[in-house]
Amino acid sequence: MANMSINLVLYHGSMLPHETVPCLRRPTRTRALATDRALQVSTERSSCSGSYCSSCCFHSKGCSTIRWKRLVRSCSTTEFVIAGDENYGNKQVVSLTPRLYDYVLKNVREPEILRQLREETASMRGSQMQVSPDQAQLLAMLVQILGAERCIEVGVFTGYSSLAIALVLPDSGRLVACERDAKSLDVAKKYYHLAGVSHKVDVKLGLAADSLESLILNGEAGSYDFAFIDAEKRMTPGYFELLLQLVRVGGLVVIDNVLWHGKVADPLVNDPKTISIRNFNQQLMEDKRVSLSMVPIGDGMTICRKR
Numbered sequence: 001m002a003n004m005s006i007n008l009v010l011y012h013g014s015m016l017p018h019e020t021v022p023c024l025r026r027p028t029r030t031r032a033l034a035t036d037r038a039l040q041v042s043t044e045r046s047s048c049s050g051s052y053c054s055s056c057c058f059h060s061k062g063c064s065t066i067r068w069k070r071l072v073r074s075c076s077t078t079e080f081v082i083a084g085d086e087n088y089g090n091k092q093v094v095s096l097t098p099r100l101y102d103y104v105l106k107n108v109r110e111p112e113i114l115r116q117l118r119e120e121t122a123s124m125r126g127s128q129m130q131v132s133p134d135q136a137q138l139l140a141m142l143v144q145i146l147g148a149e150r151c152i153e154v155g156v157f158t159g160y161s162s163l164a165i166a167l168v169l170p171d172s173g174r175l176v177a178c179e180r181d182a183k184s185l186d187v188a189k190k191y192y193h194l195a196g197v198s199h200k201v202d203v204k205l206g207l208a209a210d211s212l213e214s215l216i217l218n219g220e221a222g223s224y225d226f227a228f229i230d231a232e233k234r235m236t237p238g239y240f241e242l243l244l245q246l247v248r249v250g251g252l253v254v255i256d257n258v259l260w261h262g263k264v265a266d267p268l269v270n271d272p273k274t275i276s277i278r279n280f281n282q283q284l285m286e287d288k289r290v291s292l293s294m295v296p297i298g299d300g301m302t303i304c305r306k307r
């Protein structure tokens with residue numbers, strides 16, 4: 001997979017793979033794309049319905065770092081990314097435009113208390129760190145599918161993902177919530193209280209690695225069902241090792257931000273955080289201790305199941 005060249009092509013939903021459509025309103029980044037060192041921009045023309053690209057990914061915030069490789073523009077509200085490599089049979093994968101993502105969000109059943117917490121956090125510094133509602137819903141779903149009773153979160157912030165987990169835990173369940181920032185934990189604790197789940201959450205204020213090591217020293221290895229890592233990215237490999245000890249066979253360790261705004265797939269981006277996440281993703285691919293699934297939700301989450 002790592003050495004395989006995949007042509008990613010955005011195209012109009014009703015068109016054939018590899019066809020491209022000219023936009024009536026030219027994407028502002030066309031020139032940038034055309035000169036992008038590693039990329040080739042297609043100049044093919046084909047029919048266009050005449051709609052303009054108001055939801056085109058070229059105008060979306062999320063594309064600034066990814067820059068769709070080897071192509072393209074789309075005028076449609078239905079956009080796909082095509083794995084152009086013939087080994088993938090020109091598989092179509094939907095590409096999230098802002099409009100489509102709004103639709104996804106409209107189909108999330110976000111509990112009222114989580115909505116309130118999200119809205120309160122929105123005005124706070126670092127609010128973009130919070131997992132998205134669709135991610136939180138997936139985390140909660142995984143916890144429920146597992147029938148998890150004992151969970152750990154590394155990186156609580158104001159508590160959005162931890163509250164989503166705590167809400168679906170049984171009354172006897174326990175979530176160890178590790179966070180070093182007391183101020184954001186205050187918000188989290190307020191919402192645990194409002195949601196009536198405080199008794200399920202064991203807040204650990206301090207460095208997460210210390211908290212996880214104490215759990216191991218306390219003889220709790222192999223006793224957890226589910227863990228979620230969402231803290232300092234360069235520490236992720238260390239947290240993963242500790243959590244793999246704490247989670248039972250069949251339990252899950254979920255890691256957030258594995259796509260890192262798309263930078264992991266761009267060989268021209270080599271800052272320390274990106275390298276660290278890219279290396280960790282590679283390391284996970286080779287890690288026989290887990291089975292895994294990288295899910296392109298939010299900023300990318302990898303779900304690892306301990307073998």
Ligand SMILES: C[S@@+](CC[C@H](N)C(=O)[O-])C[C@H]1O[C@@H](n2cnc3c(N)ncnc32)[C@H](O)[C@@H]1O
Pocket residue numbers: 129130131154155156157158159160161162178179180181184206207208209230231232235
């Ligand atoms: C991305 S945010 C977590 C977002 C949270 N999962 C949510 O959905 O709202 C990362 C959090 O990890 C915390 N953090 C970073 N390094 C840490 C460490 N070494 N120990 C404990 N917490 C840490 C930060 O203070 C921050 O609140």
